[in-house]
Structure formats: C-alpha cells, structure tokens
Amino acid sequence: MTTGGATQTRRRGRPRSDRARRAILKAAEELLLAPSGDAVSMDAVAARAGVSKATIYRWWRSKETLTLDALYDEWATASRPRDTGSLRGDLLSLLRPWVELAGRRPYGPVIARLITEARTDPTFAEEYQARFVQPRREAGRAIFARSIERGELPPDTDVEVALDLLYGPLYHRLLHGHASFDDRFARDVVDTALAGILPRRE
Amino acid sequence: MTTGGATQTRRRGRPRSDRARRAILKAAEELLLAPSGDAVSMDAVAARAGVSKATIYRWWRSKETLTLDALYDEWATASRPRDTGSLRGDLLSLLRPWVELAGRRPYGPVIARLITEARTDPTFAEEYQARFVQPRREAGRAIFARSIERGELPPDTDVEVALDLLYGPLYHRLLHGHASFDDRFARDVVDTALAGILPRRE
Amino acid sequence: MTTGGATQTRRRGRPRSDRARRAILKAAEELLLAPSGDAVSMDAVAARAGVSKATIYRWWRSKETLTLDALYDEWATASRPRDTGSLRGDLLSLLRPWVELAGRRPYGPVIARLITEARTDPTFAEEYQARFVQPRREAGRAIFARSIERGELPPDTDVEVALDLLYGPLYHRLLHGHASFDDRFARDVVDTALAGILPRRE
Amino acid sequence: MTTGGATQTRRRGRPRSDRARRAILKAAEELLLAPSGDAVSMDAVAARAGVSKATIYRWWRSKETLTLDALYDEWATASRPRDTGSLRGDLLSLLRPWVELAGRRPYGPVIARLITEARTDPTFAEEYQARFVQPRREAGRAIFARSIERGELPPDTDVEVALDLLYGPLYHRLLHGHASFDDRFARDVVDTALAGILPRRE
DNA sequence: CGGTAATCGAGACGGTACGTCATGTCTTACA
C-alpha cells in the first residue's frame, strides 16, 4: 500500500513527515476538483503542498496512484450499507450514499481519468479495482446473498449482471454527464432494475 | 465539420488531399488500437501516415477530435436497428450489433480517453455527444416511442432512465473490463432490464 | 536575373502581371523596413500584395533574392558620383549620397540579413555582390584610377585597402549601430582616411 | 549572466551540471562552425550534446544567446594588448591577435547572424555589445588615451572615428569576405589609418 | 552524545510530446 499503514517495526532514520503526506493529498484533491478542470500536474501539486517532487514520488508511484489516494481520503467515508431486511432497502442504503458522495463534487472527469489509466496499466488497474470497485461490489454481493437466503430471490440469480444493472447506469451518468445524477435517479434505477421496465401483468 | 461533406461549389485552391485524410485516419485508428496500448502521439500518426503534423492540425483541432473521427470511421457502419414489432426485438437489434462492434477490438481505453476529454473540454463534449452518444440514444428513444404507441408500455414510461438501464451496464463493462462484454451479456441486460431482477409473482 | 528585363520576343500565354510585380516589391519593402522589425514572411508579403505565394516564387528564387530586389528598387536611385577634379571631392560625391540613403531608414538589420544569407549561400552571394557591393566599389576604383592618372596618388597605391578604409567604417556603424551614422561621419571618414592614403609631402 | 560566475553561497537544490554546460557549448560551437554552414538548430545541439532541449533553454534565453557564449568561450582567450610604448605597436598588439583568431575559422557567417539578431532584439544587442564589441573597443580607447598622454596625438583626436577606421575595415572583410582577411591586411589597415590619424610633421 | 540513516526542500536533469510557424512546392480553377 502506498500510504503505509501501521508502522511495523519502527524504522531507522528520520520518520516520514505526516505533515507532508497530508499536504500532498490535500493539494492533489484540491487540484483534481478545481473548477478549471485542467489536469493536475505533479509540479503543481508539489508547489501547492510546499513539498518537493521527490517526496511525492517516494510515496506514490505515479500521478494516478496519488489521485487514487487523494480521492480515497474522501470516499472511504461513504457509509457502510445497513441490513434493512429487504433487498430494496439494502440496495438503497448501498447506493444512495454513494451517489450523494459522487455527486457532491465534479468527480466525473477524475474517475474517467482513473479508468483510462487502469485500462492502460494493469498494475494500476488492480489497485483501482481493489480500492474503488470491488469493496462496493462485494457489499452488493453480500446484499444479494442475504436476499437469496431469505428466499426473496431464486438461488440462480445472476448477481454479476444484477450488479452491473445497478452500478452501470450510475457510472454512465457520472461519466457522461448527459443527465442528472442525483438521489432520484438512484431510486429510479433501483426500482426499475428490481421490477423491470415492462409492466407486470396482473 | 472536420471531415467535410459535399463539395459545395468547388473551391479555388488546391483541393484537400483525400489520400492524406484517409492515411491519417487509418494511422490514428491503427495506433489507437495497437496492442501496446500506449497513447497515440501526433508525431507518430504523422510519421505513420506519411504526412506532416501541420496537415493534421489543419483539419483536426486536437488529438481527441482526430480520435473521434478515426473511431467514427468504423463505428458509423454499425447497422441501423430494424423494426421487429416487439420492444425486445427492437432493443436487441439496436444493442447487439453495437456490442459486437465495441467488443471486437480493445475500444475500452479509447472510449475512456474520449470521455475524459469530453469532461474537460465542453466544445469537445458536444462533438462527442453528437457523434457517439446521441444518435444511438435517439434510435433507442424511437424504439420506446413505437412500443408506447403499440400499447406495450405505458405512456408515462421514463425513457431516459430506461435507456441508461440498457446502455449503462454495457458501457460499465466496456470501460471497467471487470467482466465479459459479449452478446450473452447484451441479451442478459435487455432481458433483465425489461423484466426486472425480482421474479414475477405468478 | 530575377526581375526580368525586356520581353525579348513576346512570349506565348498570359503576359506577366506588372501590377503583381510592383505590389510584391512594395509589400516586401514595407515589411522589411517596418518599425516592428520582425522578419518578413513570404505569407505576409503575399497577403499584403494580394498575390499568391506561387507568383512570388515564380519570379524570385528565395526570400533573400526578393529582399535584394525590393531594396534595390530604392537604392538604385543613388546618384552617380561626379568627376569633381579632386580625389576628395570625388569620394565625397560617391559616399555622401550613399550614407544619406542608407541612413534614411533602418536598413542596418536588412543588410545584416543579406550578408548572413550571402555567407551561407554562394549563389546568393554572387547576386548580392553584383548588385550591392561591386557597382559602388567599381565606381570607387574609377575614382582612384583618375586620381592616380592625375598624379595625385602614386601608381602603387593599394586601392582595395583604400576602399575598405572608406567603406569599412561606414558599414561598421550601419551594421553595429554603436554610433551615429550621418553625413558628418562620412566626411570624417573620408578626411581621416585620405590623410593616410595621400602621400606625405616632403 | 548565463554562464554563471562564482558560486556565491551554495544554492539549495541540485547544482547545475557543468558537464552538461560544457557539452552544450562544445556542441553549439562545433555546429556553428561546421563546414556545411547550415544554421544550428536547438534540437541538433541538444542531440549532439546528449542533453535535453529544456536544459538548454533553462540557461540560455535563445539560440543567439547560446551562440554568444559558445563563441565567447574561444574568443575570450584573445590575448590582452601590451603596452609597447608606441601607438602603432599598441594597436598592432590589439588587432593582430584578434585578426588571427577571427580568421582561423569561418566566423564571418556566425558574426553576421549575431549582428542580425542584435539589430532585431535590443536586449540581445546589449549582451552582444557588452561581450564582443565594447571590451575590445575599450582596450582601443585606452591605447589612444596613452598615446595622447604621451603627446603622440593631439588631445582633440576623435577616438571613436579612429576606432571605426581600424575595426571597420576588418569587420568589413570578415563579413563580406570580398578580399583576404589576414595579418598583412591588419598591418595595412593600421599603417594607412595611422598615417591619417597621426598629425603631419611640419 | 556522536554516529548512522532515512527523510525532507529545492531544483536541475534527460526525455517525450505538444501545438505553432515559416519555407518552398504543389495542385486546382479561372483568366
């Protein structure tokens, strides 16, 4: 992991400056989401953080890895989904906070950049998946598993397709920006995906 | 328009070299989809096309605009959807050729790059939408309109959400590459979106 | 010669447009001596003359050749030296009009450019010499020859050195611009150089 | 100053690579005086020096400024004039080494290029004057001052004109190349000019 | 308390691509 976690055995030498680490992440995040929208440059991040480029590259392999961390700082706070007892409730508790978070600021371009890089560099792709995609997808899988256990869904439900039917539309609007990306849309997606577009025959 | 359309009244000077235009588009397309995946460089396109950079910049404002045209050359051939008489049939005839085309080569990274640029440069966003997104979306709208006319769907159906429920999952896999992007998935998406994830009560 | 002289035998086809020729020379001359001082570009000359670049290149091999002609248009008017009966008078009648002409406008940079080109391209060097240097030098030689014939100067006078002693200082100030380039300087040069060239009376 | 002088107080960051600096100057000088005579290109200098273009532009504002330094590297070695006790001796000790140096290689076109640039860009003109013109001219002024002090020359001698009478012919041949530029010519110029400058014995 | 070692700031470096510009050639349609 880039950011480093527990300080395993206490290393020799000067310890890492946490002030620098935080300044870098803050600067990166501010530049990423700047209204101007122009791409972040490492020189700019270094300058704004009052830090040397070498320090950044000591802890982050690339601009994209830094972007990942800068974003993750905020996104990790997305609330964990609750067990509401129903599939619909669980999914709403999974997706609505995520949509609220993703819509709060212009994340679209940033995510697009991350995806671009992920499709170019397989190593980065792994990090991206591990941090941004799989955790939420795994949470979704757990929800569907509970629903199947409850007998709400048949055991042969194709969960992967179901997840794409939920996350796909959300990412679609987040990235393309062709229509509103809000709580209402999140609810519409959940409801329509669960019930289907065609009306039920009574 | 960059590609130029009908030759209105025959201009005065030396006419545009169609040989150069085709060579540029071909070179761009080949480099875009090169297995190496490294980004296209304008110098590389110029060199491969046996053309000067100035000539490229005379006709395309930016690398992304060129990318758009290069891709469009292939994608414009995607077959028009047929009127099959049923919503499901129409949608399948809309989406399956598109999936077949998009999956034939590694378009994911390319599309990701276009989206990134679109979210950065509003002028480019318009071109991208007009060429790649709206035409297919419009075709989808026509399909839903026919279906409503036939009484298959209620008139208050939210078509925009429905379209996102169809295109969203497809783009999701195309861009993220987390699962297979194929004809089977296209059919699953259509069927599940139309019928819903939850089982019908009989 | 580039400009062409008498139309020998009446050529076939459309005759050369004299209007275009004059417009080109005028445009070139105006741009060359523009206060901005930025270099002339052939596109700019063509645009200002309302002429196509091809037309320029049909009649002038290069930008420098055109510059030569554009300048020559003005400089050819420099009055012929008169036979005043004395070496000093002859030289003053040779150099003072030339200095007056060369100082009237910012010719320094232009001449510098011509010299640069002449030292690079031997073909151009010949044209430059033939048009700008040798005629005046030849006039100088004639003056010295008359002076020797009159017995004013000994027959073994090194005329080439003498000419450089006269033209050298003038070109020096014209090109370097480190001190005033005016009629007074011309007279000073003639008087001082002459004092050294003329034999001492014993 | 671009070349840098004494290392004042030891700067913070990575120190300038002297290896790169020398390689750049050497490459520039080699290309400037290449027999081919084709103009130097910054790309060529960078390639030959094994250096990036950015590094060149970090230290030199323009191609001409670099040329100045590259040339100066060699020309700064021109011997200081000695006090020989006579005006003639002093001037010969000033001019002959300069002529020897300037004639050793094809400097004509290079100097012409510098002059052209100096007459276009006033900022560069100052640098050019300060480095190439004024030092030698100042040395000349000192020589004349000593001569006046000795009573060899009258106090109202126009030193500036005298200097132009000496340097003018030399530059004239150096730039125009119309006649031999050698030690003999230097002596001829000094002798002829001096005869005009020195007062007549009555 | 002095040595060892990893960190930090500053910033220069080689490299790659950018998008622009000027040169001189060329290919049309029109005169």
Place this chain on the structure above:
DNA sequence: TGTAAGACATGACGTACCGTCTCGATTACCG
C-alpha cells in the same frame, strides 16, 4: 501560360510535464 487560392511536406521552434537525480539540511534511532 499566368495567377489567386490554398493544401502540402519539412523541420525548427519554445513550452510543458514526466519521473529521476543530486545536493545540503533535518530529524530521528542507536550505540
């Protein structure tokens, strides 16, 4: 055939980032 329009290949320009590097200065620990 000459000309206006203007596209073309060539190649240099100067700039912007990238990620690496080399300094001197700092800050811990460990002996």
